[in-house]
Amino acid sequence: MDKRYAIPSGDFTHAGQASSEIKRLLKQLNIPPKIIKRVVVSLYEAEVNVVAHSLGGEVLCSIDSEHIKITVSDRGPGIPDVGLAMSEGYSTASQEVREMGFGAGMGLPNMRNNSDEMDIKTSPEGTSIFMNISFKEN
Amino acid sequence: MTLREVLDNVKGEVICGEDQLDHSVELGFATDLMSEVLTILDDDILLITGLSNIQSIRTAEMSDITQILFVRGKMPTPNMIELAKENNIVLMTTQFSMFKTSYLLYDKGLSPIY
Numbered sequence: 001m002d003k004r005y006a007i008p009s010g011d012f013t014h015a016g017q018a019s020s021e022i023k024r025l026l027k028q029l030n031i032p033p034k035i036i037k038r039v040v041v042s043l044y045e046a047e048v049n050v051v052a053h054s055l056g057g058e059v060l061c062s063i064d065s066e067h068i069k070i071t072v073s074d075r076g077p078g079i080p081d082v083g084l085a086m087s088e089g090y091s092t093a094s095q096e097v098r099e100m101g102f103g104a105g106m107g108l109p110n111m112r113n114n115s116d117e118m119d120i121k122t123s124p125e126g127t128s129i130f131m132n133i134s135f136k137e138n
Numbered sequence: 139m140t141l142r143e144v145l146d147n148v149k150g151e152v153i154c155g156e157d158q159l160d161h162s163v164e165l166g167f168a169t170d171l172m173s174e175v176l177t178i179l180d181d182d183i184l185l186i187t188g189l190s191n192i193q194s195i196r197t198a199e200m201s202d203i204t205q206i207l208f209v210r211g212k213m214p215t216p217n218m219i220e221l222a223k224e225n226n227i228v229l230m231t232t233q234f235s236m237f238k239t240s241y242l243l244y245d246k247g248l249s250p251i252y
Contacts, residue, residue, distance in 0.1 A: 013217075016196035023200070033181075033202065040200045041176050048193075101172030101189045101197065110177055
């Protein structure tokens with residue numbers, strides 16, 4: 001099953017809508033709550049990143065009986081230094097983003113910690129983040 | 139500590155979720171930083187925050203947090219209350235500061251996460 005959601009740039013009122021819908025869907029599929037939390041925390045952080053840092057993008061969630069594969073892609077301007085962006089505490093967020101309770105440099109590390117697999121491809125034309133989360137509890 | 143006792147201890151008032159005030163909560167976490175909330179593995183915590191915007195409700199939703207206490211008299215907007223009701227999240231408010239609120243609840247037995 002594939003689910004696709006558009007994420008407008010700068011629209012904080014809608015950040016989290018995709019995560020909210022995916023949460024409801026995974027509950028209906030009887031996925032364990034701890035796994036659902038890992039999925040929606042990762043997805044929500046990704047949504048906030050697209051709203052906060054990009055020119056807009058989309059989320060594609062592919063769900064089968066064993067995994068959810070999430071691809072979050074945006075239209076730029078890219079992450080200049082992925083290594084720095086992955087270190088906790090580093091952030092380029094604006095004051096507006098910080099006022100929304102984000103921009104503490106914890107988003108990408110938190111996504112990595114909640115995913116079984118994560119891959120980032122970035123250029124000035126856009127960033128694509130792939131995350132894979134297994135439905136099996138460790 | 140039940141949510142009713144939380145309210146008594148901080149002279150607070152409930153904004154929505156009156157029917158859930160007998161729910162008991164053992165752990166508290168105080169922050170305005172939603173990214174920090176999203177790193178917490180425990181679910182059933184009382185979130186104490188001065189951040190009153192739609193993202194505080196969304197963060198609670200994603201973190202399976204079912205009770206938020208706003209400090210410094212912060213009042214959620216109607217769309218925040220609507221989203222909280224959709225997700226069965228109890229919203230409460232107190233006039234006290236985050237520091238005083240945390241002290242009062244810690245003193246009465248609400249435990250920290252870290």
